[in-house]
Amino acid sequence: xxxxxxxxxxxxxxxxxxxxxxxxxxxxxxxxxxxxxxxxxxxxxxxxxxxxxxxxxxxxxxxxxxxxxxxxxxxxxxxxxxxxxxxxxxxxxxxxxxxxxxxxxxxxxxxxx
Amino acid sequence: xxxxxxxxxxxxxxxxxxxxxxxxxxxxxxxxxxxxxxxxxxxxxxxxxxxxxxxxxxxxxxxxxxxxxxxxxxxxxxxxxxxxxxxxxxxxxxxxxxxxxxxxxxxxxxxxxx
Numbered sequence: 001x002x003x004x005x006x007x008x009x010x011x012x013x014x015x016x017x018x019x020x021x022x023x024x025x026x027x028x029x030x031x032x033x034x035x036x037x038x039x040x041x042x043x044x045x046x047x048x049x050x051x052x053x054x055x056x057x058x059x060x061x062x063x064x065x066x067x068x069x070x071x072x073x074x075x076x077x078x079x080x081x082x083x084x085x086x087x088x089x090x091x092x093x094x095x096x097x098x099x100x101x102x103x104x105x106x107x108x109x110x111x112x113x
Numbered sequence: 114x115x116x117x118x119x120x121x122x123x124x125x126x127x128x129x130x131x132x133x134x135x136x137x138x139x140x141x142x143x144x145x146x147x148x149x150x151x152x153x154x155x156x157x158x159x160x161x162x163x164x165x166x167x168x169x170x171x172x173x174x175x176x177x178x179x180x181x182x183x184x185x186x187x188x189x190x191x192x193x194x195x196x197x198x199x200x201x202x203x204x205x206x207x208x209x210x211x212x213x214x215x216x217x218x219x220x221x222x223x224x225x226x227x
Contacts, residue, residue, distance in 0.1 A: 001172075004155070032213035043117075043203050043218035044156070051213055089155055099144070099207055100171070101216060103155030 002027040004092050006104025014112050019080055021107045023090035024072040030092040032099065033066060033073050038087045038106075047088075048075070077109075085111045115140045117219035119204050124224045126191065126198060134189045134222045136204035143209040145187035146216060149173060150201040159202075162187055163209060191224060199225050 003026040013019050025033075031052035036044035050057045050064045050073065057064050061080075066073040073092075077084055087108050091101040117138045126132045138145065144163050148156040158171030162181040176195025181187055187206075191198045201223050205216040 006155070009153075034215055036218075041220070043119075043205075043220045046215045046217070049213070049215055091155075093213070099213065099216065100158060100161065101146075101156075103157075105153070105155045 002030060002092055002094065002102040004090060004102050004104045006090050006107060008107060009105065010108045010110070012110045012112060013080055015080055015082060017080055019077045019084070019109055019111075021075045021088055021090070021109070022072060023074070023092075023104050024070075025092040025102075026071065027092070027094060028068075028071065029094045032093045033064070034091050034101070035064060035075050036089045036091065038089065044089060080111045082111050082113060085109060117204055117206055117217060119202075119219035119222050121222060122220070124222055125227045126224060127227050129193045131190055131192050132198075132224065134191070134202055134204075134224070136187045136189065136219060138185055138187075138204075138206045138217075138219075140206055140217065141184075142206035142217075143184070144207045145181070146205040146207075147171075147177070147179065147187070147189045148203045148205065150203060150221075156203060159189065 006023045034049035037047045038044045061078045063076040087106045089106050090104040093101045120135045146161040147159040160179040162168035178190045203221045204219045207216040208214045
């Protein structure tokens with residue numbers, strides 16, 4: 001089955017700098033890759049997603065890139081702000097009827113003022 | 114406001130006791146999911162359901178049971194057979210994909226052992 005590895009597990013950056021989180025997946029049939037942000041005591045919130053027919057997607061300060069050949073995808077956050085501090089999860093799925101997401105282990109991002 | 118409501122927010126279980134976690138959605142989504150989250154780990158799929166009166170096991174279904182009698186409701190029972198139930202439980206829902214559609218999550222139930 002699918003396996004998703006996420007790195008780093010913790011990341012600390014200065015406010016205004018960029019942050020990059022990387023994930024690799026094992027199943028070449030995976031075709032949907034969402035990223036979630038989770039704040040303490042809350043459920044994950046979708047921040048951006050990418051489908052396998054697209055190499056890059058951007059939404060304001062957030063971008064995701066996908067390399068299908070290498071089976072990895074990355075989240076890029078530019079001009080980081082204190083409110084970006086949270087745990088971020090990547091996930092991958094093969095959509096066959098219901099969408100069975102497999103999640104990475106998470107990255108705790110801390111933005112230092 | 115449309116969304117997913119999980120209750121209770123905190124739940125305590127005694128040894129040998131079954132407990133049921135509630136999940137309700139008013140998004141008119143077809144599919145619903147239950148995940149377990151342990152500290153420092155990602156989410157793992159327990160059960161999912163695509164339509165009423167039908168559900169499938171996920172990766173860690175042992176010790177859990179579900180029902181789907183109504184489209185908007187997908188309760189999870191943690192049975193006494195689940196020997197390590199302490200975790201954060203998350204419910205999600207999505208439109209059945211015509212292509213890939215995102216899952217939306219509730220704010221979770223934290224279950225602890227007394």
